[in-house]
Amino acid sequence: MSAALWLRTIVGLVALLALLAGVTLFGVWWERKFIGHLQRRRGPLHHGWHGLLQLPADMIKMIAKEDTVPTAADSLLFQFGPVAAIVPAYAALAALTFAPGIALIDMQHGLLYVFAWETMLPLAFALIGWSCANKFTLIGGLRAAAQLISYEIPMLLAALGVVLTAQSMNLTTIINAQTGWWYVFKQPLGFVIFSVAMLAEMNRSPFDLPEAESELVAGYMTEYSGMKFGFVQLAEYSVLLVGSYLIAALFLGGWNMPFLPASWLWLALKIVLLMTSTMWFRGTFPRLRVDTLTQMSWKWLLPAALVNIMLVAALALWLGPKVY
Amino acid sequence: MFGSGLAKGLGITMRRLLAGPVTELYPYDHKVLTPASRTFLAMYVNEEGGPACKACNTCIVGCPDHVLRLEKDPDDNRKPLEFVVNSGRCTFCGLCVENCPYDALHFTPDYERATYDRGTLIYHLVHEGAHTGEGDEPK
Amino acid sequence: MVNFPRSEATGGTETLLLNVGPQHPSTHGVLHFMLEMAGETVVTAKPVIGYLHRGIEKLAENRTWQQVIVLTDRQDYVAQFSNEWAYCRAVERLAGIELPERAEWLRTLMGELNRITSHLIWYAGVTMDIGTLGTPFIYAWETRERIFDFFEAVTGARMMPNWMRIGGVRTDIDPALLADLRTFLERDFPKECDTYEALLTGNEIVVSRMKGVGVYTAEECVHLGITGPFLRASGLARDLRRDAPYGAYAKLDFEVCTDPVGDSLARCRVRLRELRESARMCIQLIDGMPEGDIAVKVPKALKPPAGDCYVRTESPRGELGVFVASDGTTRPYRYRVRSPIFYGLSAMPRLLPGHLLADMLVIFGGIDTSMGEIDR
Numbered sequence: 001m002s003a004a005l006w007l008r009t010i011v012g013l014v015a016l017l018a019l020l021a022g023v024t025l026f027g028v029w030w031e032r033k034f035i036g037h038l039q040r041r042r043g044p045l046h047h048g049w050h051g052l053l054q055l056p057a058d059m060i061k062m063i064a065k066e067d068t069v070p071t072a073a074d075s076l077l078f079q080f081g082p083v084a085a086i087v088p089a090y091a092a093l094a095a096l097t098f099a100p101g102i103a104l105i106d107m108q109h110g111l112l113y114v115f116a117w118e119t120m121l122p123l124a125f126a127l128i129g130w131s132c133a134n135k136f137t138l139i140g141g142l143r144a145a146a147q148l149i150s151y152e153i154p155m156l157l158a159a160l161g162v163v164l165t166a167q168s169m170n171l172t173t174i175i176n177a178q179t180g181w182w183y184v185f186k187q188p189l190g191f192v193i194f195s196v197a198m199l200a201e202m203n204r205s206p207f208d209l210p211e212a213e214s215e216l217v218a219g220y221m222t223e224y225s226g227m228k229f230g231f232v233q234l235a236e237y238s239v240l241l242v243g244s245y246l247i248a249a250l251f252l253g254g255w256n257m258p259f260l261p262a263s264w265l266w267l268a269l270k271i272v273l274l275m276t277s278t279m280w281f282r283g284t285f286p287r288l289r290v291d292t293l294t295q296m297s298w299k300w301l302l303p304a305a306l307v308n309i310m311l312v313a314a315l316a317l318w319l320g321p322k323v324y
Numbered sequence: 325m326f327g328s329g330l331a332k333g334l335g336i337t338m339r340r341l342l343a344g345p346v347t348e349l350y351p352y353d354h355k356v357l358t359p360a361s362r363t364f365l366a367m368y369v370n371e372e373g374g375p376a377c378k379a380c381n382t383c384i385v386g387c388p389d390h391v392l393r394l395e396k397d398p399d400d401n402r403k404p405l406e407f408v409v410n411s412g413r414c415t416f417c418g419l420c421v422e423n424c425p426y427d428a429l430h431f432t433p434d435y436e437r438a439t440y441d442r443g444t445l446i447y448h449l450v451h452e453g454a455h456t457g458e459g460d461e462p463k
Numbered sequence: 464m465v466n467f468p469r470s471e472a473t474g475g476t477e478t479l480l481l482n483v484g485p486q487h488p489s490t491h492g493v494l495h496f497m498l499e500m501a502g503e504t505v506v507t508a509k510p511v512i513g514y515l516h517r518g519i520e521k522l523a524e525n526r527t528w529q530q531v532i533v534l535t536d537r538q539d540y541v542a543q544f545s546n547e548w549a550y551c552r553a554v555e556r557l558a559g560i561e562l563p564e565r566a567e568w569l570r571t572l573m574g575e576l577n578r579i580t581s582h583l584i585w586y587a588g589v590t591m592d593i594g595t596l597g598t599p600f601i602y603a604w605e606t607r608e609r610i611f612d613f614f615e616a617v618t619g620a621r622m623m624p625n626w627m628r629i630g631g632v633r634t635d636i637d638p639a640l641l642a643d644l645r646t647f648l649e650r651d652f653p654k655e656c657d658t659y660e661a662l663l664t665g666n667e668i669v670v671s672r673m674k675g676v677g678v679y680t681a682e683e684c685v686h687l688g689i690t691g692p693f694l695r696a697s698g699l700a701r702d703l704r705r706d707a708p709y710g711a712y713a714k715l716d717f718e719v720c721t722d723p724v725g726d727s728l729a730r731c732r733v734r735l736r737e738l739r740e741s742a743r744m745c746i747q748l749i750d751g752m753p754e755g756d757i758a759v760k761v762p763k764a765l766k767p768p769a770g771d772c773y774v775r776t777e778s779p780r781g782e783l784g785v786f787v788a789s790d791g792t793t794r795p796y797r798y799r800v801r802s803p804i805f806y807g808l809s810a811m812p813r814l815l816p817g818h819l820l821a822d823m824l825v826i827f828g829g830i831d832t833s834m835g836e837i838d839r
């Protein structure tokens with residue numbers, strides 16, 4: 001590799017890490033603020049402007065906290081768990097294109113790459129749940145695995161519709177194909193399926209079963225404290241970021257905006273709005289039950305996704321790839 | 325239709341968000357308690373400026389938690405020498421104020437006496453520097 | 464760790480002992496559930512109570528008759544007025560004290576308002592248990608605060624009123640406060656109730672989780688001595704306010720809310736309807752409040768004649784019974800409480816098996832337990 005490529009890679013990786021940390025900090029703050037206001041409270045208020053420094057302070061607290069390992073835990077796996085969660089979450093960011101030409105690697109099959117890494121997460125959560133030697137984490141970890149695996153299939157099938165029409169797995173190409181009509185208007189069914197499945201992938205209410213607070217205390221992360229908890233949290237927010245990005249990129253036109261010049265700002269705005277709506281759902285909805293959850297995936301979303309693909313394929317054949 | 329209830333719920337929460345917060349910012353905004361509220365005990369003064377208590381012991385007998393202690397003046401059976409309130413034990417039930425036949429006791433509107441030291445919660449009501457409250461006029 | 468034997472019922476696999484509580488986010492006080500689980504399904508459930516035992520019944524024996532009222536507030540800290548009322552009625556019956564009309568009406572008003580606050584706490588708890596992030600919880604709290612402000616203005620405390628007295632009540636209620644309360648109950652409260660219904664029984668996710676979960680028939684309820692909304696949600700219209708009226712209930716027009724189904728959703732519907740019913744009763748009480756004394760004179764050193772008596776009242780959780788025995792001294796010889804929801808809790812070992820862990824919390828939250836009352 002040439003020196004320039006090395007430099008580019010390192011700068012890109014650092015930038016992505018900064019992005020992830022920034023999104024997590026902002027996301028937690030915004031979530032606390034937004035849900036606080038939904039509940040007619042004010043949320044954090046005291047450190048910095050409207051509590052903006054609360055999260056850096058929390059991070060310092062997390063780093064300074066004692067790192068406890070339960071006696072009965074499988075200590076090797078317990079230490080390894082957060083790494084297993086953070087690596088896929090971080091690696092998936094590499095292929096995201098944030099503006100035309102702005103990506104660490106603009107991969108030919110970027111979408112596949114992102115999904116591949118996201119698929120690793122249930123493994124990490126199950127691992128964490130198992131290693132803690134706590135029954136609540138165990139149930140949480142297994143729920144996470146069951147949920148993420150069953151929602152991945154409709155999600156991928158819904159994304160396939162987009163890939164079919166855009167005739168590419170490259171994220172830049174997919175977004176550029178939406179300069180006219182966004183795919184949300186062309187494939188509304190696909191959009192709904194993808195969003196619902198993505199919401200489940202993000203472990204967000206009403207699909208937050210793996211960390212169901214009222215049932216499982218804190219689900220698979222019950223035993224973690226300090227920075228290990230921070231890493232798991234980071235992984236969660238990375239999924240939130242990637243999920244919102246994918247919805248925005250695949251269906252909402254990415255950086256395109258009708259009648260306005262394309263800019264990364266639109267993408268950022270869409271991501272923030274999507275993240276906010278997940279928080280809105282979280283503040284309003286109760287949680288589904290575990291059997292309804294899996295049934296919904298296999299009995300409704302999966303058939304609907306198959307119908308969607310057939311519909312999209314038929315339309316694409318009929319109208320031709322240029323139009324549809 | 326499935327989903328209409330969900331949408332309605334989202335509408336409700338958003339409307340509440342737009343209506344603005346209702347919480348009080350406690351250390352900045354002080355809530356004024358109602359006159360009826362039961363907080364810390366204080367004693368009225370009588371016409372001569374002394375404690376209004378006549379050392380009759382009714383409040384002490386009536387207190388369920390043994391909070392109050394009274395020492396009578398050896399020279400004057402109707403005068404308290406010391407009247408001690410161990411507020412750390414008090415349940416603020418109000419029976420003492422209710423029971424006093426001379427209406428000597430009352431509650432102050434002050435509720436901020438949190439402390440790290442239990443000893444500071446023991447108040448002497450008839451001493452010099454006794455804790456009185458506002459409105460210490462004889463009844 | 465207890466390992467249960469492998470049983471055929473669970474497909475030959477080993478079951479798991481899951482301790483839910485005493486430190487768990489949704490045990491409403493300090494309750495401990497020992498659950499034998501097969502995967503996520505409850506095989507057997509065993510509630511362990513007593514973590515909140517403060518010995519109130521024994522403490523009462525060392526206090527004068529009036530001082531016990533302080534304890535009854537703390538006995539069930541969610542339904543303070545109902546507990547005070549039950550105790551005062553028992554002592555009054557024992558001592559043969561007749562109350563002035565106004566005192567009865569004032570007590571009834573506070574009792575009904577207390578039913579509202581108690582049901583709001585139930586609402587807050589059950590919405591938390593079902594997995595919302597506390598938004599309906601806080602909305603219920605908001606209304607409860609409004610009523611608590613009224614309590615504070617009248618009695619001097621928000622949670623521990625110590626307001627009812629043997630022979631009447633301690634303070635009168637200012638007409639201006641009553642007028643304020645009436646406007647609130649008439650204008651704002653029904654809207655709030657709409658919100659509660661929309662966020663709980665109107666939400667499809669809640670319906671999908673609660674419908675058909677934890678069905679208990681009226682017959683089984685009667686068998687266990689379950690009363691109150693739990694029983695009424697199983698279709699049996701039994702309400703002491705109507706069947707054995709006390710206070711001012713005989714003069715009020717109200718409906719006993721029932722639901723034939725008997726599942727968790729029915730219990731929610733019954734309680735939500737009772738909120739509106741209670742508000743309607745409060746308005747009637749404010750409108751028809753008679754003038755007169757608020758208490759009769761009772762000696763400070765009250766000595767009810769030797770004997771005992773048992774009094775039943777309809778608390779927000781069901782039939783709250785108080786037994787007092789006097790030996791003719793200034794202190795009760797025995798004070799005993801029949802806690803209504805203790806019987807509801809004892810239905811749990813029959814109700815929970817076969818349900819999922821998530822259902823367990825819905826069922827348990829839906830019956831409105833108050834550990835303070837169970838453990839005393």
Ligand code: SF4
Pocket residue numbers: 386387388389390391392413414415416417418419420421
């Ligand atoms: S308020 Fe109650 S507990 Fe406190 S001193 Fe008076 S009688 Fe005793």
Ligand code: SF4
Pocket residue numbers: 376377378379380381382383384394423424425426427428429
């Ligand atoms: S009851 Fe009143 S007068 Fe008697 S001792 Fe107590 S404070 Fe003094």
